[in-house]
Amino acid sequence: MTDTQAGGPAQHLKTGDIPLSQFLCFSLYSANHAMHRVYKPLLQKIGLTYPQYLAMVALWEQDGQLVGEIGARLHLESNTVTPLLKRLESLSFVTRVRDDKDERQVRIRLTEKGTALKEDTTDFASCILAASGISVDDLRDLQARITALRDNLLEAAA
Amino acid sequence: MTDTQAGGPAQHLKTGDIPLSQFLCFSLYSANHAMHRVYKPLLQKIGLTYPQYLAMVALWEQDGQLVGEIGARLHLESNTVTPLLKRLESLSFVTRVRDDKDERQVRIRLTEKGTALKEDTTDFASCILAASGISVDDLRDLQARITALRDNLLEAAA
DNA sequence: CACGATTAAATCGTGTACGATTTATATAGC
DNA sequence: GCTATATAAATCGTACACGATTTAATCGTG
Numbered sequence: 001m002t003d004t005q006a007g008g009p010a011q012h013l014k015t016g017d018i019p020l021s022q023f024l025c026f027s028l029y030s031a032n033h034a035m036h037r038v039y040k041p042l043l044q045k046i047g048l049t050y051p052q053y054l055a056m057v058a059l060w061e062q063d064g065q066l067v068g069e070i071g072a073r074l075h076l077e078s079n080t081v082t083p084l085l086k087r088l089e090s091l092s093f094v095t096r097v098r099d100d101k102d103e104r105q106v107r108i109r110l111t112e113k114g115t116a117l118k119e120d121t122t123d124f125a126s127c128i129l130a131a132s133g134i135s136v137d138d139l140r141d142l143q144a145r146i147t148a149l150r151d152n153l154l155e156a157a158a
Numbered sequence: 159m160t161d162t163q164a165g166g167p168a169q170h171l172k173t174g175d176i177p178l179s180q181f182l183c184f185s186l187y188s189a190n191h192a193m194h195r196v197y198k199p200l201l202q203k204i205g206l207t208y209p210q211y212l213a214m215v216a217l218w219e220q221d222g223q224l225v226g227e228i229g230a231r232l233h234l235e236s237n238t239v240t241p242l243l244k245r246l247e248s249l250s251f252v253t254r255v256r257d258d259k260d261e262r263q264v265r266i267r268l269t270e271k272g273t274a275l276k277e278d279t280t281d282f283a284s285c286i287l288a289a290s291g292i293s294v295d296d297l298r299d300l301q302a303r304i305t306a307l308r309d310n311l312l313e314a315a316a
Numbered sequence: 317c318a319c320g321a322t323t324a325a326a327t328c329g330t331g332t333a334c335g336a337t338t339t340a341t342a343t344a345g346c
Numbered sequence: 347g348c349t350a351t352a353t354a355a356a357t358c359g360t361a362c363a364c365g366a367t368t369t370a371a372t373c374g375t376g
Binding site for chain 1: 297310
Binding site: 207208209210234235237238241242245260261262263 | 363364366370
């Protein structure tokens with residue numbers, strides 16, 4: 001192992017010694033884009049974008065969430081989630097209704113069409129597993145590590 | 159391990175059995191956003207956005223690349239890279255000059271200011287390492303696994 | 317040399333992300 | 347019961363991403 005690959009001792013880690021291809025941030029950035037590209041043809045068949053699909057997954061898991069709750073699950077703010085949910089509404093996959101008890105809140109509910117859409121995504125997991133080129137166990141392990149990293153990063157950013 | 163956590167036998171893997179929090183795509187998506195958030199305060203000090211920073215890293219690694227070469231390194235198309243590089247030009251970090259030999263190509267060169275900016279990023283690596291909350295060795299291993307996953311996904315998408 | 321095919325950037329339209337602000341509603345303290 | 351504060355969404359402006367197309371330059375073949 002060369003010094004460049006090692007990046008030197010940890011206490012002297014210098015950004016400039018690391019090539020872009022070995023940046024953790026870049027591997028996350030480009031892997032996310034690559035995942036997006038694998039999903040794109042699957043999602044085009046059901047007429048959703050990638051973030052819209054993630055919002056639908058959150059709703060299939062629990063229907064009737066508030067805008068803020070969906071945002072919390074996706075780690076997004078209302079300024080991103082609100083227009084996204086309006087598009088899902090215009091596609092007739094969800095309804096947006098102000099809560100009677102608290103008029104500040106907007107509750108999102110799946111329509112029949114939105115609920116039915118879940119069936120069309122049943123084989124997505126096996127498609128992604130195949131595309132990932134690793135075993136189920138390795139994928140699960142990697143997923144857990146990335147999630148742990150994310151939570152550490154979020155804590156550090158807060 | 160329950161059936162839900164296991165997702166069932168691999169040959170019967172069903173998307174609907176997996177909660178959003180255990181989607182590999184969502185962990186990549188949210189970890190990428192989390193990384194972005196950790197970088198944001200660092201990048202604000204030097205006046206760059208996250209993708210602009212990645213483009214600068216590519217140029218610090220090799221100056222004088224073509225628009226298409228930078229796009230290939232970042233896995234982005236000209237429709238994304240061109241406006242990004244124009245912004246870096248308006249910030250006086252790079253110059254954009256059409257090649258004399260082939261007028262279709264535009265070569266990007268670091269300005270003195272753009273070259274000097276690299277010095278301000280020296281401690282980014284140790285900041286990210288600290289924020290990631292894992293050891294250098296674990297980080298390196300994780301980075302390699304994510305990169306391998308990305309390459310598999312890109313091959314599957316092609 | 318001519319001309320169709322190819323290539324490199326750029327352009328355009330849609331949809332995220334997000335900082336900052338605004339609007340509307342609810343709650344707390346006096 | 348009235349006002350200050352807090353909260354939930356929504357709005358606005360900027361900057362990615364990317365599919366589709368356009369523009370301009372080069373190349374290949376006759």
